[in-house]
Structures are given as structure tokens and as C-alpha cells.
Amino acid sequence: MEANYTISIVDKKKSRLKRGILKEMYRLGSRTLAQLAKALHASVPSVTMLIDELASESWVQEIGTGVAQYGRKPALFGLRPGNQAIVVIDISVHDIKLVVFDLTNRVLDRLDVNLRLEDSVAFLEALQGPLEEVAQRIQEKQLKIIGVGCALPGLVDPRTGINYTYKKLNRPEQSLRQLLAESFDAPVYLLNDTKATILGEHRFGLAKGKNHVLSINIDWGVGLGVINNGEILQGLAGFAGELGHIQLQADGELCTCGKVGCLDTLTSASSLIRRVKAGLREGRVSKLAEENFEDIDVELVIDKARAGDELAIDLLTELGNELGKGLSIAVHLFNPELIIVNGVVGKAERLITRPIEQAIDKYCLADFRTKLVIAVSRLGEMAKLCGTQAYVVQCLLDHEEIP
Amino acid sequence: MEANYTISIVDKKKSRLKRGILKEMYRLGSRTLAQLAKALHASVPSVTMLIDELASESWVQEIGTGVAQYGRKPALFGLRPGNQAIVVIDISVHDIKLVVFDLTNRVLDRLDVNLRLEDSVAFLEALQGPLEEVAQRIQEKQLKIIGVGCALPGLVDPRTGINYTYKKLNRPEQSLRQLLAESFDAPVYLLNDTKATILGEHRFGLAKGKNHVLSINIDWGVGLGVINNGEILQGLAGFAGELGHIQLQADGELCTCGKVGCLDTLTSASSLIRRVKAGLREGRVSKLAEENFEDIDVELVIDKARAGDELAIDLLTELGNELGKGLSIAVHLFNPELIIVNGVVGKAERLITRPIEQAIDKYCLADFRTKLVIAVSRLGEMAKLCGTQAYVVQCLLDHEEIP
DNA sequence: GGATATTTTTAAAATAATTTATTAATAGTG
DNA sequence: CACTATTAATAAATTATTTTAAAAATATCC
Structure with missing residues (x-):
């Protein structure tokens, strides 16, 4: 031999x-x-x-x-800081962020792009420019790229990188994964955004040192991230934690998924806005009535709620209650010690955590809530970014090769 | 030094x-x-x-x-077979089984006791006799006891051995754990029965080699066991997987837990019997009408269903549908590749799995069910027994001491 | 049916890791 | 401010482990 x-x-x-x-x-x-x-x-x-x-x-x-x-x-x-580079791409339905980290969680470079995720070939093409720019800048700084991570919404299989929700990103001729691999010539890891967020919270945020944690993110839908035994819960194909499409109302609204009465129809950002507008149309008294109808978004509603606006507080309470009801199912199934509220609604602080707590008190068995804490994230957008970076590092170091 | x-x-x-x-x-x-x-x-x-x-x-x-x-x-x-002994105690609300295993999963001895679990000091006292007898027999056979495992219902914290449902078993003067430790003079591990069952299925049954599995057991309530990444899902205090007390009907029946409309009220064995009797009272045609009203139990209903009895089949289908609805939540949250039906209702085979499949098809997103299989356990009662033994061995070998 | 190729097992040599002993560094104490 | 107790780092000695080499065992091929 x-x-x-x-x-x-x-x-x-x-x-x-x-x-x-x-x-x-x-x-x-x-x-x-x-x-x-x-x-x-x-x-x-x-x-x-x-x-x-x-x-x-x-x-x-x-x-x-x-x-x-x-x-x-x-x-x-x-x-050693500033030597190895990890490229993190955060793709959301609002915009795209490209951040270059080193191994000590320092941000070496950053590029924010005003590009919205859509399920099309055009999206991948539009992404190419920013990717090249970041790759160029990294080369100028003479950094060695050791890995690339990408957090994005949808049902993402981390083993294959296939996104089952945005199917156009998986074309064999030109997939998102390939595109990233070619742009940076390094191993690429794709991950669902909610899972990236909870990992960030676990490694750098409130969940540090805690082994059983849930994180909830309200955006276009409800995203649930789960840390079990200190690890991200992925399930067979990375779909685990899909709380948004469990049925809460048999006679509820039609959901985008085709089913009826999903949690998403009750607690997503868009449903909140819809209810605010309905309330205003009904003639409810609110500072929000002074705003341009088109400009009303979640952030504005939360601002008004913090300022004491009754309609805003009521609807936020309602949202928290519905969400808490859904979460109480997750609490029964995962028995966590901490629930972290991420994203915009987190800015509502007590105005959202209190209704959630109340609903959990109502719908959970007592033994499940004695040690359970509900808190708002302190990391903001960095949770997802750092989480993705941590995921890449973890994958790289668990792999057999490297140094 | x-x-x-x-x-x-x-x-x-x-x-x-x-x-x-x-x-x-x-x-x-x-x-x-x-x-x-x-x-x-x-x-x-x-x-x-x-x-x-x-x-x-x-x-x-x-x-x-x-x-x-x-x-x-x-x-x-x-x-080496027949050398080290692991004592397994299976405590259920029906009866108690004491089984002595060796390290090769061979049964060296067994004692079945007609004693029903209840939350009382008397129960522990009644247990003492059988424990002594088994200890005696082991001594006669000159086996070395290396560990004791006990599977029992309720919210069991495996770290402390405290049972939060049956509180009388935790008295500091005389707890179940102490009793077992004194009887056999070996490390004692307590475990929720559903978790023992799924572990048995994972190590010796249909779930062997599969890393993401659910098991469902219908008895006095609904028990859900979860294998995630090849490990039992325990949560912070071992309470994880409590599917029975999530609310499915806001205007449902009052549950023993004090809440309303729990899955348990819809799908437990007792609720099935209640419905059968209600159906008979309403005058529905059924072979079950020939039986003594008091003698009707789940097994009998299943026998009649298998023989083609319409009432029995209808009610079993209804049960399966409700159960499938509850399970579809768990499928969304855990993304499993296999669901195993354990316990008596498993005997109904297709008559229970088909309605479950149907409900899951209806309530789950398509991507979650493409690779999902639903099957009836082939291990029967041995799943729980072997699972408990496997748990003891795992705990012993993960601990720092031993050989 | 013997030769050959392949694989396991054992024995001896070579290498790597741990222990032990020694030296270096630092805070407290009188 | 020297002295002691304590902890860290290094060097030499010792012990473990791996490698290499050789022998034993066995299925396939000709």
C-alpha cells in the first residue's frame, strides 16, 4: 500500500x-x-x-x-482576528445584507442591498453584482475566505441547500448555492432564517448557556426557532419548527398555503396592519387615523402603542394573545426555559410579552411555566447575521478537514 | 500532591x-x-x-x-451475556412489570404484579414486596446489578427522578427513587413511559436507524414520544412531548387537567369508550350491543371493528382523525420521517393508521408528508421495557465511571 | 489443488504522549 | 524586601501508542 x-x-x-x-x-x-x-x-x-x-x-x-x-x-x-473571512448573506423579503466576519465575530466588511427576495431567475441574476463586489473587496483586503453562509426564508434543507418554498433558486443550471460557491470559492451552507436567528441568540444573546430555548419572529409569517439540548432543531429535512401553518381556527381565514385558519393568518405583520386599517375604517379613535393610510406599517403601530394609543395597544394585545396561544403548543412540545421575541414586534417590549405571557399562563399546564421566561431580543438584526456565521463555523469545524 | x-x-x-x-x-x-x-x-x-x-x-x-x-x-x-443485570420496572396505571435484562437484551427474569399506580404512600409500600422478591431472585442467580430503570407515566424529570404528576412518589423520607436504590443497590434512572417506548422503537424496532421519529400511544391519555437526531427529546425538565393537553376545541369538554378542549378529551381510550356507549344508547346498530355494557373496553371495540362492525369502525375513524389533526401539529414542529402507533389501538392496524394518514394529508403542508411513513409498532410491550433498559445502559456508559 | 491475493493478527521498532522534575512567575506575609 | 506558598511553563524521563513488518489464515483464480 x-x-x-x-x-x-x-x-x-x-x-x-x-x-x-x-x-x-x-x-x-x-x-x-x-x-x-x-x-x-x-x-x-x-x-x-x-x-x-x-x-x-x-x-x-x-x-x-x-x-x-x-x-x-x-x-x-x-x-487570530482579521485573518480568515466568513461571508454571511442575509436574504429577506425586504432587503439583502452581505456581511464579512472574521473568526472572532468581528465585522470586516458590510454591504446592504435594496433587493427583495422573489422566486425568480431574475433575483439570482440581480444578486450576482453585489456578490462580485463583496468578493472583490475581500480580495483587496487579502483575506482568506473559509466559508460562506446564507440565511433565507422558506423550507430550506441544510443538507442539500434546496429551498422548497422558493423553488426557482434550485435550478440545476444555476442554483443559489452554486452561485455562492462560484462567487467565493469556499464551502457554502444554507440555512433557514429563523434557525439562524435562534442560533445567534444561543451563541451570543439571551439564550447563551441555556439549552432549551424558543425564539419567535413575526414578519410576513410567524417563524419559530428551537434550540433543543443546545442544538438547532432541524428535523429530517430542516423543516422543523413550522408553527405558522398549524390550524388554530377551523373556520378561519384562507392562508397563503392553501389551508384555513393557520396561525399565520392571525398573527403575521400583514394581518396586524389589516386589522388596524379595519379598526380605523370602523371609525375607532386613534392617533393612527392622522397618518397616511398607505404608510401604516408595523413599526408605526408599535410606536403609537408605546405612546399610549388604545387601538394600537388593543390590537397588539390581541396579536400577543393569539401568538401566545400558538406558542403554548410549542411550550408543551418542547418544554423550554426561555422564549425570545425577535424582530420588529420585539420593539413593543412589555406590550407584546405581557399578552404572550398571559396566554401561556392560560393555555399551558402549570409545571411548564414555572421556570419559563419570556424576553425580547437584545441583538436585533445581528442575531441572524451572527447566527449564520456561527453556523458556518460550526459546520466547518465539525467537518473532518480544515487545519 | x-x-x-x-x-x-x-x-x-x-x-x-x-x-x-x-x-x-x-x-x-x-x-x-x-x-x-x-x-x-x-x-x-x-x-x-x-x-x-x-x-x-x-x-x-x-x-x-x-x-x-x-x-x-x-x-x-x-x-458477555448473562453476567450483568439491569432491572427494569414498568409502572403503568394497569399493572406493574419487573424485568431483569442482561447487556445483550436477553430477559433473565420477570415478575408481573397486579398493582395499579396511584398517587399514594400505600402504592410505594405495596411495591416493596415485589421489589424484594426480584432482588432475592437476582441474588440467587449470582448476577451483578449494574443499573435500575423505571418507566412510569406523568411529568418525570429524569435528572432528579421527581414525578410532578404523581407527587406522593417524591416524599423526601421515602421516594420511589430511594426505594429502588435501596432495593437493588445500584444507580437508578427514572423516565417517562412514552419516552421509554420511543427509545425502544428507536433501538430495536421500526425506528432503528431513523433519526427523526414520533411515537404515539393512546391509553388514559395521548402520549407522544419524540426522537430528534437519534436522541429522546426531553426538554428542560423532561416534560417535552406533552401533546395531550394542547387545546383543539375552544368550546370542548373539560379535561382532567382543568383546561378545556384538550386533545386528551377527544382521543383517549376512555373517551372512545364513552362515545361507544353513547352510540349504543342512541340505538345504533352494532355487535357491541350484545356485550355486557361494563365489559366494553378498547380491545373489544377494536376486535369488533376488525370484524367489520360499523359503529366501531366509525368511532375508530373519528378517533384517528382527531389524533391525526393533533399529530399534524407535531409533524410541523418536528418534521419526522416516521410515526409509530403504539399500544392497544395499534391492534386496529389500517383502521387507525388510515384515518391518521388522511388527517395528516389534510392538515399538513405537502413537503412535510412526502417522506413521512405511518406504521404500527411490531414490538408491543417490549418497546417500553427494552427502551428503559437501553436508557439505563446509555446513562451508565455516558457516565464517567464504570469499567 | 496449489499459487496468489487479500485480510487479520501478532511482534518488534519507532514515534508520540504523558509524567515527573525543574524552573519561572506572582501575590501575600512578616 | 526577602521569603513562602501557589500556579504556570518548560525540559527530561518515562510510558503509551502507533507504525512498520512479518506471520497466519482464507477465498479466489488458474
Whole structure:
């Protein structure tokens, strides 16, 4: 057997340990030799050697000295900033964001594009320009692209990158995945946007350290993200967490999905606006009546609610109640310790969390809510972006290759 | 520093590798040296040495020779049968089963007790006799008890063993967990019965090799078990999968939980019997009218349905439809590839799976059901028993100590 | 039915990792 | 401000593990 064909066990073990070091550093920032040795079940001299190698490969560097309550202070090692680039593309129905991260979660570059997601070939073509621009800028900065992540709405199978909702993005001649791979010449990972958000919250936000968390995002529909045992819940094909299309009203409205009385028809942003307008038409007193009818959007409704507008508060309460009712199902099925409210409605703070809490109190068994907390995200749009980046890093480091 | 206080890295590593070998063997039966070496990322000589040690400690033994398409046939090693004992206690509202397993899933002993679970101190006292008897028999057979597992209904926190539904079992003076620990002098693991069942199906039944599975069990209530990514879904406190108490009818019946219109009120065994009797009172034609009113139970209804009785078939169809409606929520949230029907209603075969399928077709988005299969368990009561045993073995081997 | 190719197993040599011992660094103490 | 207790990092010695090589076993081919 030729020597080239056999990769020795030692090599593989070493590579696994190196990836382990990188994982620890990514997760916890800076680490001492002793901490790494403990985490990897290896001795300090071994870790020292591995760190030396990783440093010469410019993955890690000494960051400073740590604290010790008594003796000599340990040296701290961490990932080297500004070296490796991870490209994150956040595609939404409103706009597109392209953000370049390094391994220390620093933003190296950013490009926002006023392009709306639609299920067409034209969309992919329109995307090409911005992608090239970002690729160009990365090249100028002489960064090494190690991975590309893309968060987008719809039913996305992360194993194949196929989007079952926006089918035009999967054409074999020119798929979104291919387009990204060609633009950046690096491994590409696609992910549903809600799942990216909850991952961001788990790694960098309120859910940090918590292993059973739900996140809810109200936009065109209701998006539910689930962290179970510290991992994103994906299900067989990445469709898990589809709360928006469970039936809450047998005699409800027709949903875009073709079914009747879906949660989406009750609690989406568009349904809120619809109700506001209906309320105004009925002649209900509200500051919103002063606004241009066409300009009324969720943000405006929330602003008015915060200012004390009764109609806005009532309708927001109603939305929260419906949402809480739907969430209480998820609470029974996932038994979480925390629910995070993301997106625009989060700006309503207590005005949305309180009705949700109330509904959960009403519809959940007592044992499920004793330790349950409901909170509004502090990360905003960064949750999705950082989450996508974290997903890419996780995929890269779980894969057998790399350093 | 004294030598006794430091456990060397080598020792820990060796112990981890040994546990890894036992895990592989438990999961896959018999393994060759090469297979183990690959799975453990170690060399063949290393594994040979570990196997020798495990053999001298009477954990494993040579089982025979494997197949090879060309050269020398490999020796197969496997767990040694009839040596270590795992005691499984299956507590249900009908009766209690005490089964002694070895590590190869062989039943070494069994005792069925006609005792009904109730939330009282008397129940624990009544349990003492049977426990002692089984402990006695194990001692006579000179088996070494390595773990005790107990599956029981209710909201069970597997970390603490506290049952939040049957609260009298948790008294600090005499809890179920303590009772079991004292009876068998081994680590005790408590687990919700539905979760034990799905684990059994995953390790030994239809769900083997499938990573995203639901199992449904209709008894006094509806029990949903979830396998996500090959692991039991527990949630924060082990309450996850509580499908029975989500509201399906806002104006429905009052449930035992105090809420209204729960799935349990529509699809439990007792509700089926109630409907059968109501149908008979209304004068509907049925073979069931010939039976003694008091003797009518689920099994009888299913027998008659299989014999073609219209009333029985209609009501079973209705039950399946309601159940399917509830399940379609779970399908949206978990995106499974398989749903297994357990328990008595499983005996109805197609008469229950077809209505469930129909409801899922109606209430689920198309992409969720393309790869979804619905099937009736082939394991029967052994699913729960073997599942509990598997859970104990998993807990023992994941723990840091042992061999 | 013997030669060959393939695979497993064992033994010896080579390498890698851990331990132990030593040196370096730092905060508290008298 | 030296001294001690404590912790970290490094170097040398020791122990484990892997590699390499060789032997044993067996199915296929001619």
C-alpha cells in the first residue's frame, strides 16, 4: 500500500484536537493551556505543541495573560482576528445584507442591498453584482475566505441547500448555492432564517448557556426557532419548527398555503396592519387615523402603542394573545426555559410579552411555566447575521478537514 | 500532591475508550477489532489490548468469526451475556412489570404484579414486596446489578427522578427513587413511559436507524414520544412531548387537567369508550350491543371493528382523525420521517393508521408528508421495557465511571 | 489443488504522549 | 524586601501508542 493513500491515526487525532482547540476558542473567546488540556482530555505539553502549530498556521495567537488568585498568571490564547473571512448573506423579503466576519465575530466588511427576495431567475441574476463586489473587496483586503453562509426564508434543507418554498433558486443550471460557491470559492451552507436567528441568540444573546430555548419572529409569517439540548432543531429535512401553518381556527381565514385558519393568518405583520386599517375604517379613535393610510406599517403601530394609543395597544394585545396561544403548543412540545421575541414586534417590549405571557399562563399546564421566561431580543438584526456565521463555523469545524 | 488524588490522563482516556467499546457493542451487537479501531479512532493493537482487559473483567467475550469477502476472517467480539443485570420496572396505571435484562437484551427474569399506580404512600409500600422478591431472585442467580430503570407515566424529570404528576412518589423520607436504590443497590434512572417506548422503537424496532421519529400511544391519555437526531427529546425538565393537553376545541369538554378542549378529551381510550356507549344508547346498530355494557373496553371495540362492525369502525375513524389533526401539529414542529402507533389501538392496524394518514394529508403542508411513513409498532410491550433498559445502559456508559 | 491475493493478527521498532522534575512567575506575609 | 506558598511553563524521563513488518489464515483464480 502506498504511503500517500494512508492517513495515519496520529494525523487524524491531531487534526481533531486542533479543531477541538479552535471550537473551544470560538465558543469561549480566550483559553489557557490548562483549560484546553482539560477540555480536550490531553496533557499540557501536548496542547502547547498544538497551539504552537496553530499559531504558525496563523489560526491562533497569544492574547494576553489571564487571572490567577495566587501564583503565576497563565497565558491566554485566542483566535487570530482579521485573518480568515466568513461571508454571511442575509436574504429577506425586504432587503439583502452581505456581511464579512472574521473568526472572532468581528465585522470586516458590510454591504446592504435594496433587493427583495422573489422566486425568480431574475433575483439570482440581480444578486450576482453585489456578490462580485463583496468578493472583490475581500480580495483587496487579502483575506482568506473559509466559508460562506446564507440565511433565507422558506423550507430550506441544510443538507442539500434546496429551498422548497422558493423553488426557482434550485435550478440545476444555476442554483443559489452554486452561485455562492462560484462567487467565493469556499464551502457554502444554507440555512433557514429563523434557525439562524435562534442560533445567534444561543451563541451570543439571551439564550447563551441555556439549552432549551424558543425564539419567535413575526414578519410576513410567524417563524419559530428551537434550540433543543443546545442544538438547532432541524428535523429530517430542516423543516422543523413550522408553527405558522398549524390550524388554530377551523373556520378561519384562507392562508397563503392553501389551508384555513393557520396561525399565520392571525398573527403575521400583514394581518396586524389589516386589522388596524379595519379598526380605523370602523371609525375607532386613534392617533393612527392622522397618518397616511398607505404608510401604516408595523413599526408605526408599535410606536403609537408605546405612546399610549388604545387601538394600537388593543390590537397588539390581541396579536400577543393569539401568538401566545400558538406558542403554548410549542411550550408543551418542547418544554423550554426561555422564549425570545425577535424582530420588529420585539420593539413593543412589555406590550407584546405581557399578552404572550398571559396566554401561556392560560393555555399551558402549570409545571411548564414555572421556570419559563419570556424576553425580547437584545441583538436585533445581528442575531441572524451572527447566527449564520456561527453556523458556518460550526459546520466547518465539525467537518473532518480544515487545519 | 499525593498519588491517590491524581487520576492520570491515560487512565481516563483508557476508561473512555473502554466505554466506547461497550457502547459500540451494545448498539451493534458484535464487532471486529478493525471496526472498533475505526469507530474509536485508535489503532488495532490498542483495541486488542483494551478488549483483552475487558474480557478479563468479564464484560466482553469472543463471539465467533465474521465474514470477509477475501482474506482471513476476523474474530467477532461482543458483550458477555448473562453476567450483568439491569432491572427494569414498568409502572403503568394497569399493572406493574419487573424485568431483569442482561447487556445483550436477553430477559433473565420477570415478575408481573397486579398493582395499579396511584398517587399514594400505600402504592410505594405495596411495591416493596415485589421489589424484594426480584432482588432475592437476582441474588440467587449470582448476577451483578449494574443499573435500575423505571418507566412510569406523568411529568418525570429524569435528572432528579421527581414525578410532578404523581407527587406522593417524591416524599423526601421515602421516594420511589430511594426505594429502588435501596432495593437493588445500584444507580437508578427514572423516565417517562412514552419516552421509554420511543427509545425502544428507536433501538430495536421500526425506528432503528431513523433519526427523526414520533411515537404515539393512546391509553388514559395521548402520549407522544419524540426522537430528534437519534436522541429522546426531553426538554428542560423532561416534560417535552406533552401533546395531550394542547387545546383543539375552544368550546370542548373539560379535561382532567382543568383546561378545556384538550386533545386528551377527544382521543383517549376512555373517551372512545364513552362515545361507544353513547352510540349504543342512541340505538345504533352494532355487535357491541350484545356485550355486557361494563365489559366494553378498547380491545373489544377494536376486535369488533376488525370484524367489520360499523359503529366501531366509525368511532375508530373519528378517533384517528382527531389524533391525526393533533399529530399534524407535531409533524410541523418536528418534521419526522416516521410515526409509530403504539399500544392497544395499534391492534386496529389500517383502521387507525388510515384515518391518521388522511388527517395528516389534510392538515399538513405537502413537503412535510412526502417522506413521512405511518406504521404500527411490531414490538408491543417490549418497546417500553427494552427502551428503559437501553436508557439505563446509555446513562451508565455516558457516565464517567464504570469499567 | 496449489499459487496468489487479500485480510487479520501478532511482534518488534519507532514515534508520540504523558509524567515527573525543574524552573519561572506572582501575590501575600512578616 | 526577602521569603513562602501557589500556579504556570518548560525540559527530561518515562510510558503509551502507533507504525512498520512479518506471520497466519482464507477465498479466489488458474
